[in-house]
Amino acid sequence: MARREIRSAAARLVHRLQGRSPIAASGRGPDSALTEVLGPYVPSDHSRQINAGYYIDRLMTATPRPERVLDLGCGDGGTVDDFRRHHPDVDWVGVDIDDSQAAHLERRSDATFVIYDGLVVPFPDESFDLVFSRQVLEHVPDPLGHLRQIQRVLRPGGALIGSTSQLEPYHARSYWNYTVFGFVSLCTDAGLVVEEIRPGLDGITLTMRSFLGRPPEFSRWWRDESPLNEMIDDWGRQTRASVARINLRKLAFAGQFVFLVRRPA
Numbered sequence: 001m002a003r004r005e006i007r008s009a010a011a012r013l014v015h016r017l018q019g020r021s022p023i024a025a026s027g028r029g030p031d032s033a034l035t036e037v038l039g040p041y042v043p044s045d046h047s048r049q050i051n052a053g054y055y056i057d058r059l060m061t062a063t064p065r066p067e068r069v070l071d072l073g074c075g076d077g078g079t080v081d082d083f084r085r086h087h088p089d090v091d092w093v094g095v096d097i098d099d100s101q102a103a104h105l106e107r108r109s110d111a112t113f114v115i116y117d118g119l120v121v122p123f124p125d126e127s128f129d130l131v132f133s134r135q136v137l138e139h140v141p142d143p144l145g146h147l148r149q150i151q152r153v154l155r156p157g158g159a160l161i162g163s164t165s166q167l168e169p170y171h172a173r174s175y176w177n178y179t180v181f182g183f184v185s186l187c188t189d190a191g192l193v194v195e196e197i198r199p200g201l202d203g204i205t206l207t208m209r210s211f212l213g214r215p216p217e218f219s220r221w222w223r224d225e226s227p228l229n230e231m232i233d234d235w236g237r238q239t240r241a242s243v244a245r246i247n248l249r250k251l252a253f254a255g256q257f258v259f260l261v262r263r264p265a
């Protein structure tokens with residue numbers, strides 16, 4: 001099948017998905033089962049799809065705001081601008097492995113980058129107010145060890161924010177996908193407390209993007225509500241579902257999810 005034909009087939013599929021009625025509200029889907037285990041972590045203020053930048057904006061405008069920030073698995077270090085936009089003098093450090101696919105990108109010269117062995121974060125205990133780690137956890141061979149290192153370098157009361165994959169096809173030496181429940185269990189075992197989990201773009205859109213060879217048109221669905229998430233919003237309106245229930249349904253089918261976690265004070 002030619003690439004153009006695959007694309008138009010995908011466009012038809014997305015169109016058809018959007019035209020369909022949402023899943024019956026009475027059905028006991030995975031979101032009902034998730035209610036029992038994820039209730040405390042799922043917010044009820046709004047049910048918008050977000051990305052990890054949401055928590056940068058929220059924590060960097062809080063009082064007191066973080067002064068010392070670690071971006072673990074920083075890639076080309078693009079987030080330094082997101083932090084400096086709120087706090088021009090923020091002490092931002094980017095850490096990544098030497099053999100990173102992203103390390104082949106040119107790294108900027110106006111920030112501190114440190115290469116490490118991929119296991120032991122080369123900073124003393126309690127060095128950072130905030131650890132940011134976006135789409136990294138699915139690439140580390142020892143996720144619990146990785147989270148324990150984050151717990152160690154965070155000051156008590158400090159936050160871990162970022163995102164990871166739940167329903168995402170293999171990419172860039174990825175080892176794992178996490179269910180939201182599995183992620184909460186790992187954080188607990190590492191001595192961290194999950195405060196919030198919110199949905200990112202949905203798993204069907206993320207899968208189609210991979211299937212079609214990452215066409216640039218799909219990038220907008222990291223910003224805008226993605227097609228299955230829109231369907232879930234329709235379902236929520238039709239059934240008058242609570243905000244938390246809509247969040248749970250989006251989380252049940254999320255390609256990626258976004259988290260706010262803390263080291264207890």
Ligand SMILES: C[S@@+](CC[C@H](N)C(=O)[O-])C[C@H]1O[C@@H](n2cnc3c(N)ncnc32)[C@H](O)[C@@H]1O
Binds near residue numbers: 073101117133140
């Ligand atoms: C999908 S990229 C995300 C890059 C960046 N966080 C971003 O959001 O643009 C995954 C990153 O994880 C890094 N990575 C892989 N193994 C790692 C490890 N053991 N520790 C820290 N980072 C790792 C990769 O080098 C790469 O930069």
